[in-house]
Amino acid sequence: MLEIKGLTAEIDGKQILRGIDLVVPDGEVHAIMGPNGSGKSTLGYVLAGRDGYEVTGGTATFDGVDILAMEPEQRAAAGLFLAFQYPVELxxxxxxxxxxxxxxxxxxxxGEAELDAVQFLKLARAESKRLSMPEDTLKRNVNVGFSGGEKKRNEVLQMALLRPRIAILDETDSGLDIDALKIVADGVNALRGPAFSALVITHYQRLLDHIVPDRVHVLAGGRIIRSGGPELAHALEAEGYAAMVAEAA
Amino acid sequence: MNAIRPPSALREGALAFLARYDGLKARLPGDPALRAAAAELFRAGGLPGPREEAWRYTFLRPLVEQEFHEPLVPLADCGPLLARLPAIDAPRLVFVDGRYRGDLSVPPVQAMVTTGAPALGPLARPESEKMVALNTMLAEDGAEIAVPAGVDAGTLLLVSLGTDAHGRAVAFHPRHAVHLAAGARLTLIEICMGEGAYLHNPVLSATIEAGATLTHLRLQDEAKGAFHLSTVYADVAEGGTYDSFALNLGARLARMEVHARLAGPGAAAHLNAAQLLSGNQHGDFTTVVAHDAPNTQSRQTVKNVLTGNARGVFQGKIEVARAAQKTDGYQMNQALLLSPGAEINCKPQLEIYADDVKCSHGATVGELDAAQLFYLRSRGVPEAEARAILVRAFLSEALDPITHEAGRAALEQAVAAWWETQAA
Structure with missing residues (x-):
């Protein structure tokens, strides 16, 4: 279970997160929606441990363990996965x-045995096929020359292989056409189960038609201003953020 | 700041080499007249100094502060060094402290080899390159390697081991020559290793006749206390190729200087290199590519990874003669500075006298990319491993074009071993 309490964070002295309270129990998928600049991506980066994001207050624990004190690789080993909004080319x-x-x-x-090249390739080929990725995906350099959609699918491929316990998907739907969106959603849904939870950051209701969330939170001005069931996403789609943000202010 | 040091130190250093020549000249093998002429050049010119454009960034003061002696132990034990040689299944010519060691060598079948005297070759220019004048004056031994027309001689290792068997620093100046007749092929893997303090000042000239290909892979992994100052000349005739890669990672001060001349139409030269330097090391990769014929091609991808207070130098000169129309020249020098004390000096020079050519050059200097590092770590890869992956990736454009499997594996191994000592 991911538990975030009163989390505040800043970048270059500018406060972005102003007190986030959020609980994602095991087995649940939560969506975070909100206008640009509300702090959605910052929340993802802070949880994953990116340099330059300074936590100034509050806590974030996973199964009771303080993840903010861990190195990024330790968080990954603990089961946390961030699907990047802009996957990095290597x-x-x-x-x-x-x-x-x-x-x-x-x-x-x-403490598990490492996979040799043959075992790994068998697994990776099966997963990339499931995500309808081009055959040469595994042979190319990481994300280099990938289309926007291929990069996002490569993120989901990583997630499928690493089998995290909690995945944060940062606008994984942006830049995807409808077919790709469905493939990505299927990739996430395949992992759903009692031991998997996800935080889906998105602008649009569209993705949530395919990955149906248990809870929806609206992030604005660095705070969660409203939470509700999947119907909240539909309300947002119909009414926009402005009215809700004005109401919360 | 230090003022420019008086050149007298260099002059004194040169005198020590001259004294050695005067004492040895009666017993040195080879043509005494050529040697005497080189000695006169060296007496007049001395060691190269910072006032010369080609030596602006590499100062030989540490070299002249070291006293060098004659290697006197004829059969120095080099078992531990031999054990460190990369496992490449190929014939080998082994030189220990600059002298050919038949007992350690396995001569090739497809190429003719002569040893026992300096193989002067036709290309060296002691009148222009002072270290070559020094070499010509003092060279005692070397390998002359000839591959007959149309013969693929496979792979040959040329190994230089510097030992500390003498109890004091020694200097050696081997002189090698390679001749590939028309259509011949050879992969020459040159490996320099050693222990202790010494000067290794080899000169190699490679004559590549029409349609011949010399692949020259070089691993400069000299002892930490050593000096490596090497000069290679390669002349490439019509349709021939000089395909080289140099890994410059050993010695306290190293300069690998290469002069490639594309003498016939369609000739090509690849002078790729990587310099991996740490601590107080100084590494210099200097190239001069002369396009003297039309439709010639040169490619240089040089990668530098510098840590500690290391200093790297890359000087790349491309000369395009008036006749060399349709020249295609490319040069790229990139440096990764992993510490605040590391330094790179990069000097590209283009001299173009033809009007229909394509020549490009570029240089970049940077650190490891923080976003890439985070991306890897966010996937569970520990920081040290993530850094190693990114450094190896940085080198890939220089390493990946090496098609000789065993050679590339040996170079990769040397890169990995270097990185492990940095991380430790």
């Missing part, structure tokens, strides 16, 4: 090697 790094290195690092941290 020229000179082969995608298959990258995926295998990541998977084996996490397996090592769990």
């Amino acid at each position: 020229p000179g790094v082969n995608n298959a090697n990258f995926l295998r290195t990541a998977l084996n690092a996490i397996r090592r941290a769990h």
